[in-house]
Amino acid sequence: MGLHDKKPCPCGSGKMSWWLSDARGIPVSRVCEDCEKKIMAKYRPEIFTNPEYWTDEQVEPDEEYRKKKTAKLKKRKTKKCKCK
Ligand SMILES: [Zn+2]
Numbered sequence: 001m002g003l004h005d006k007k008p009c010p011c012g013s014g015k016m017s018w019w020l021s022d023a024r025g026i027p028v029s030r031v032c033e034d035c036e037k038k039i040m041a042k043y044r045p046e047i048f049t050n051p052e053y054w055t056d057e058q059v060e061p062d063e064e065y066r067k068k069k070t071a072k073l074k075k076r077k078t079k080k081c082k083c084k
Contacts, residue, residue, distance in 0.1 A: 011035040023051040 009017035009032035019027040020039060028047070031039045046053045 008032075009035060011038075022047040023049055023053065 007017055007030070008014050010030050011017075011032065011034065013032050013034040015032040015034055017030040017032045020029050020031040020036060021027050022043075023046075028043065029039050040048065044053070
């Protein structure tokens with residue numbers, strides 16, 4: 001299945017859909033003109049504008065990516081909390 005297959009949107013509009021990708025080029029969801037804004041609203045806006053964003057959402061089911069993410073998480077835990 002290619003990224004640019006022409007398929008009706010899974011939202012049920014029956015309209016042509018495309019892959020909505022985040023700022024890192026990772027496909028997030030199939031969208032059409034009807035639901036693009038709705039889908040984008042489910043995610044933090046920075047994932048579409050900032051390639052350095054941090055997310056807990058599973059946007060890339062690739063095993064290699066998961067390992068990297070886990071490694072990043074461990075590294076993150078050793079950092080001081082900035083929430084104060
Ligand atoms: Zn749609």
